Amino acid sequence: MxxxxxxxxxxxxxxxxxxxxxxxxxxxxxxxxxxxxxxxxxxxSRKGRQRAIGAGMKxxxxxxxxxxxxxxxxxxxxxxxxxxxxxxxxxxxxxxxxxxxxxxxxxxFHLPERKIQLSEADKDDLLYLMVDGTERPVHRSKKPGKRKKSYSGKKKRHTAVHQIITDNNKRILAVGPAQEGRKHDKRIFDESRMIKPPDIMVLGDLGYLGTAFEVPIKKPKKKALSKEDKAYNRWHSGLRVGVEHAICRMKKFNIFSDIHRNNGLQ
The missing domain is CATH 1.10.472 (Cyclin A; domain 1)
Structure with missing residues (x-):
């Protein structure tokens, strides 16, 4: 061609x-x-086809x-x-x-939605997992109920959210189905019931407070973080940035970053 x-x-x-x-x-x-x-x-060769194999338009x-x-x-x-x-x-x-x-x-390229499947070689290389949610813009629904569910207060627009799970090598291991933009990351995780290898550390941001993940230390109200807490947060962010890099690679394809218009393929 x-x-x-x-x-x-x-x-x-x-x-x-x-x-x-x-x-x-x-x-x-x-x-x-x-x-x-x-x-x-x-x-x-499907049932009901009238033409023989090889006939018809090419x-x-x-x-x-x-x-x-x-x-x-x-x-x-x-x-x-x-x-x-x-x-x-x-x-x-x-x-x-x-x-x-x-x-x-x-x-x-079938990616699971919640169960992380790894080969034996991948398991040997696995040190930790990273979880994050990413939003993509969608059209504003004509129905008030759907319109409210898809509105993201964080992005100030109507979005759909996907939960992304990556490993320490920035490989994408699982991508969750599209969720309403109003849903919180923790709620999406709770509903997904992620199945991961045992005894593996999982890193998340402050959106996953209340889970068993390693999350940054939140600054107390009217108080400052200690040097140890700040050092921990720097260590945490240095590792967790890998999931942001993976999401960035995905969004270089405009079908993942522009306003979604393929309703049957989301």
Whole structure:
């Protein structure tokens, strides 16, 4: 495909538009192409289909081009009309291909919502976990009840909240489902019932007061923190900043940071 060929020749532009390097993209194609072939065989051999396998209209974009188009959509969160112009297909085609690629990638990169699953090698490297909530803007609901639930007093706008769990290597281990922006981080954690490896320290901010997490020492009213307390808070923030770095990497993809408009994919 012309767009893919041009971007391969310009690796910096490829990275800026897709969010991943060319070598990582090639690895991703190798990992997901067999899954796509399996899903295509299932689609073409479904009950009720009149045409034989091999008959019917063919895709204008090959698998690699479809995957690149989906990644550019995640990175830029631009309109389907513009992507269709860039890749030479219609807006409905962009919508369908992005939807199918999203389902394929979600199955390949499945992240649990509350249970942390680690290999034996990962368990050996695990020193501690970090938990934090991140908000993303959403459209203001027309219904007063939903409007009140989604309004975040912290952000002063309507948002959805996701709970993120990372390890000491800043790897994202779990992402919770979207919650109303009004919900407090601790309430989201209590309802999620996180399942983690035993005897592992978990770091959180002051939003997780009342949990078993390691949280900063809160300044008493009309009193100052001691030098030991300040030193502990510096140690704590130096470790916990890793979850902020992980969230920052996520939000480099505009689909995670701009106003959410894909109601079926949240």
């Amino acid at each position: 012309k767009t893919l060929k041009i971007l391969r020749q310009r690796p910096v532009l490829f990275f800026r538009l897709s969010g991943i390097r060319v070598s990582d993209f090639d690895d991703l194609v190798k990992q997901t192409y067999p899954l796509w072939l399996t899903s295509e065989r299932k689609r073409l 895709y204008r974009l090959d698998f690699a081009a479809q995957l690149l188009m989906c990644l550019i959509y995640y990175r830029t969160y631009t309109s389907h009309v513009f992507l269709g112009l860039v890749f030479g297909v219609s807006s409905p085609t962009v919508c369908r291909r992005n939807r199918d690629m999203t389902r394929l990638l979600a199955g390949h």
